Amino acid sequence: MKLxxxxxxxxxxxxxxxxxxxxxxxxxxxxxNTSPFIGQTVIVESAVVVASGPGFAYIQDxxxxxxxxxxxGLLLEDNSLGQLSVGVLVTARGIVRxxxxxxxxxxxxxxxxxxxSEPLPxxxxxxxxxxxxxxxxxxxxxxxxxEFDVTVGGPSRNSGNANVYTTDSRPMREPGIEAPGIDGLxxxxxxxxxMTYNPDGFGQSDNRFLNAGATFSGRGVLFEDGCCYExxxxxxxxxSSSDPTTVVRDIQNDEITIASLNLLNFDNQESDFDVRLDxxxxxxxxQMGYPQxxxxxxxxxxxxxxxxxxxxxxxxPIDGDYRVYLGTGTGDISNGYLVSAQLPEPSISxxxxxxxxxxxxxxxxxxxxxxxxxxxxxxxxxxQVLNLHMRSLNGIEGSSxxxxxxxxxxxxVSVANMVEDLRNENLVIxxxxxxxxxxxxxxxxxxxxxxxxxxxAERLPQSIVNPSIQNLTVxxxxxxxxxxxxxxxxxxxxxxxxxxxxxxxxxxxxxxARGNTDGASGFAVNQFSTxxxxxxxxxxxxxxxxxxxxxxxxxxxxxxxxxxxxxxSGDVINFPPxxxxxxxxxxxxxxRPVSPVVRLGxxxxxxxxxxxxxxxxxxxxxxxxxxxxxxxxxxSVGKEVYAWPMIIKK
Numbered sequence: 217m218k219l220x221x222x223x224x225x226x227x228x229x230x231x232x233x234x235x236x237x238x239x240x241x242x243x244x245x246x247x248x249n250t251s252p253f254i255g256q257t258v259i260v261e262s263a264v265v266v267a268s269g270p271g272f273a274y275i276q277d278x279x280x281x282x283x284x285x286x287x288x289g290l291l292l293e294d295n296s297l298g299q300l301s302v303g304v305l306v307t308a309r310g311i312v313r314x315x316x317x318x319x320x321x322x323x324x325x326x327x328x329x330x331x332x333s334e335p336l337p338x339x340x341x342x343x344x345x346x347x348x349x350x351x352x353x354x355x356x357x358x359x360x361x362x363e364f365d366v367t368v369g370g371p372s373r374n375s376g377n378a379n380v381y382t383t384d385s386r387p388m389r390e391p392g393i394e395a396p397g398i399d400g401l402x403x404x405x406x407x408x409x410x411m412t413y414n415p416d417g418f419g420q421s422d423n424r425f426l427n428a429g430a431t432f433s434g435r436g437v438l439f440e441d442g443c444c445y446e447x448x449x450x451x452x453x454x455x456s457s458s459d460p461t462t463v464v465r466d467i468q469n470d471e472i473t474i475a476s477l478n479l480l481n482f483d484n485q486e487s488d489f490d491v492r493l494d495x496x497x498x499x500x501x502x503q504m505g506y507p508q509x510x511x512x513x514x515x516x517x518x519x520x521x522x523x524x525x526x527x528x529x530x531x532x533p534i535d536g537d538y539r540v541y542l543g544t545g546t547g548d549i550s551n552g553y554l555v556s557a558q559l560p561e562p563s564i565s566x567x568x569x570x571x572x573x574x575x576x577x578x579x580x581x582x583x584x585x586x587x588x589x590x591x592x593x594x595x596x597x598x599x600q601v602l603n604l605h606m607r608s609l610n611g612i613e614g615s616s617x618x619x620x621x622x623x624x625x626x627x628x629v630s631v632a633n634m635v636e637d638l639r640n641e642n643l644v645i646x647x648x649x650x651x652x653x654x655x656x657x658x659x660x661x662x663x664x665x666x667x668x669x670x671x672x673a674e675r676l677p678q679s680i681v682n683p684s685i686q687n688l689t690v691x692x693x694x695x696x697x698x699x700x701x702x703x704x705x706x707x708x709x710x711x712x713x714x715x716x717x718x719x720x721x722x723x724x725x726x727x728x729a730r731g732n733t734d735g736a737s738g739f740a741v742n743q744f745s746t747x748x749x750x751x752x753x754x755x756x757x758x759x760x761x762x763x764x765x766x767x768x769x770x771x772x773x774x775x776x777x778x779x780x781x782x783x784x785s786g787d788v789i790n791f792p793p794x795x796x797x798x799x800x801x802x803x804x805x806x807x808r809p810v811s812p813v814v815r816l817g818x819x820x821x822x823x824x825x826x827x828x829x830x831x832x833x834x835x836x837x838x839x840x841x842x843x844x845x846x847x848x849x850x851x852s853v854g855k856e857v858y859a860w861p862m863i864i865k866k
Contacts, residue, residue, distance in 0.1 A: 239279045241290040244312055245358065246318060251319045253312040258462065260321060261487050262307045264334045265300045265360040267418045267437040267450045273300045274437050275308075276337055281746030285351075288337075291361025291439065297328065302450065305331040315748040316442035319358065324345055325348040339363035339435050342407040345384050345556045352408045354445045357438040364447060373737035379705025380413040380447065386428075386696065389708035391671050393657030394613075402671045410705040417448025427747075428456035428702065428734035444704075450518045450729040460734035460747055463503045463781070464727040464756045469774070470764035471724065472559075472591065473506030474601055476646040477709055477754030481549060483516040484523065491741060494626070495749035497527040498846055500554075501861040502781055503729035503746055505533040507756050508556040509587065511603035513648045514549040518542045521552050529693060529803040531846055532859045534558070538729065543585045543603075544569070546578055551585045551603045551647070557659055562589040567634050569603075579630060581607075586638075591761060597720035601667045602632060602640055604647035612658055621714060624651070628664040632680040635716075639685065640770065644715045644759075647687040648752065651696065653690050662687065662826075666714050688713045690758065692726040700753045713757050722760035728753045744844045747782040774858055775851060782865035785840045787851065791816055791833045800835060800857050802816060802862065805846055812835060839864050 237258040244260065245254045263275035266289070273292045280288040292308055308328035310321040333726065340363040345353040370379030371386050381387055387410050392402030416422040418436065426432075434453035440445055467473050477500070479813045482492065500510065506528070515521050521540045526537035529625075538554040541564045545551070555562055566583040573579050585603040590596050606627050611620040628651075635645065651661035660673040667681030678714040689698060689712045698706035713726055732754075735747035742748075779789040791800065795816050842864050849860045 217303060226600060240281070241275060241359075242281045242283065244290055246319070247283070247285045247351070249317070250314045251312050252316055255311065257309065257311050257325065258321070259309045260307060262305050262331055264289070264336060264729055265302050265304050265306060266336055267448070268297075268300045268302060269418065270299050271295045271297055271348075273297055273306070274361075274439065275306060276339055276361055277745040278334060278358070280337070285356055287358045287360050289357075289358055289361070289437070292328065293320045294323040294326040294328075296326065296617045300330070300470050301751060303333050303336060305334050307331060313521065316440060316711055318420055318440040336361060341384055342366075342438065344701065346383060346405070346407075346409045348405045349409075352439065354408065354411065358445075359437065361435065361450070362447075363433075363435050365413075366413065366431070366447070367425045367427050368413075368430045369707065369736060371428045372424050372738060374737045376415060376422055376424045377446075378413045378415075378426040378736075379410050381407075381409045381705075383409050383410070387706050388695075388699065389645045389706045391651055391652070391654040391657070391704070397657065398674070400672070401674060402655055404657070407706050410444070412441070412444050412446045414446055414448040414568065415453070415806050417446070418579075420448045420449045420452060423453075423455065425736045426455075427458045427460040427736055428707075429460070430454045431458075437735075439833050448730040453704070460728065460736075461503065461731035462727075463507050464729050465725070465758075467508075467758065468760075469724050470761055472509070472599075472721075472759050472761055473505070473507040473756050474511070474646060474713075474759065475504055475513045475754055475756040475854055476513075476603070476648070476713065477504070478513045478605075478648045478711065478750055478752035478755070479520075480514055480752070481514050482520045482524075483548075484520050485516075488741070489686050491743045493523055493527060494743050494747070494846070495740075495746060496524060497531060498863060499729065499731065499746040499754070501528060501531045501536060501846075502522075502863055503731060504754055504756055504828040506532065506556070508559055509601055510538075510554040511585070511601060511646050512552045512554065513603070513605040515542060515552045515583070516548055516550070521554065525554060527805070528554075529805075531848060531861050534859060541585075541587075543583060545582045547581050549582065549605075553587055553601075553603065554587065554838045556586070559587050559591055562587045562602055567631070568630050571630055573623060573626055575614050575619065579623070579626060583630060588653070597761060597763065598641045600643045601847075602631075602634065602638070602643065602647075604645060604649055606631075606648070606650045606661060608650045609656065612656070624659045624661055625664075628659065628661040629678055629680065630809060632667070632678070636681050637682075639716045642716070642721060643685075644713065644718075644757065645854055646708055646711075646713050646757070649712045650688075651712075653687060653712065654718050662712060662714075681767075685714055685716045686721060686723075688715055688726050689755070692723070693728075697728065700728065700733065700755065701751065707733070711752055712757060713755060718759070720762050722762060722765070723757070724760050725758040726755060728755045729757075733805045737751040744863070746863070775853065777849070777851060777858075777860060778862075779862070780859075781848070782863040783837070783839065784865050787837065789835045789837055791835070791851070793832045795833065795851065798851055800849065800851050802837060802839070802842075803848045805848070810842055810847065812841075
């Protein structure tokens, strides 16, 4: 029921000229992207405040027009508003304007009156139709009180905001130039289903640790903020968390692993270098499983890579023992390799150092880095790995767009010629291509390099690589797994693995170690978490060495030891039956024992099932007294010693 107007409720006196531009909120909003009354002075019919802050309030018509194409909400902006209470009924007079794509009623000459109070209208369910349209589907909710059930696509940034969606599938980058695009070229709709989520926008509790895949529901208001639609809760929200991490599988005895990881400006002059060093060490050891050939991008110098190799060696003296190689570059960041000391020593060279842009300047600021080696097997299999870090997409649509497009195109042509020259021997190309698996509409970097068909581009690929080579990140991954980076909420593939037809090697699997792209930025400062060690996810390619696969005598039998990692007190380490009689112990990274020796099969360790050794052993390792961090689990089996990295978490 409306309350009678009393002097105590009059916060401002508004001269009302009823009959002259007296409109409802939905009239002012209209059915288009902008109001049909821009620049006009109007009086808004009474509406209830659904959200507010200092100098602004979102109001909504109580009845609405039952037209799903128009919003029933409106923004009032003026310092005279103070901060109105949610639920008060107001009318206002002002000038209709559009600022940062948002329709509002504002000054000069803004006046308003409080008429009483009303219960809030029933919130509208927030659902988004992704069908391309001149008027975004979210426009119909602008300024309205909504009920939402959303999923995080882009995790919390340092600002605390995240990107969310209501649809069934995660928004992924699609081919082409963002709409409206260019006639005759592929067009990308920009994933209009994405919204920015501001957890404390209307005074609710902040939540800076929303990982991709987290879900939550609540009530709030949707509004526009220049670049995008923003959703902010007006009431407490029910959150369901999500683990952003996945670990790649273990390497088999007849395999070699090739991996790639962008280290995100890995610079020992930065104040957080020690934190970054610990996080990258844990990520490479625990989640990537000590890849035998690791191509890295964005290393600032040899000191940084030496420090990383030293720490990896401390975590595991065998699997973590790497040789270090750093490339040159004209900028601050370079490519590099960490190569397992268990492999033959490779030869390293850089390609394209003396190539120049047609419009002037060096073509490859970070020259492609070629690794070559003969694998130690019965047939001496030759392997080449080419590490790339191509020109980024930054500026491709700005004032320097011609330079950026030209450089990206000419770099891709240069690399395509390298691939064609090297393809007579086994060749795997990895790295941060800064390009999608399809055309971005301006340049089709990846398909220029692979020789595969293009959907079209402003600068069409040249016919160089013929026949085409394999795009393993597309061939081996399901569509929902094809991403290594998240930009403005859209998951996208920038890091790739492509290869020619391999001889003596069999492509078995490619996996991403997740936790960087899907983890909230707030985790970057947590030294004891692998989450957000970089802003790209690294991948590992598993190749079977055919000569080893057919030679059983040289295959060793590392015990299948399993345990949760990170490991907390009360968790269990499971050893297989063949470990009977061996000794287990936990060490710190300096090689000092931090647990008693446990003899498997003694009375101190219980069989997993019944009183038989048939199903192995469980050890409930007591880690209560250990500080959180990285450790090593050692297992001595006869004269052999096996090691597993272990992260202990409190």
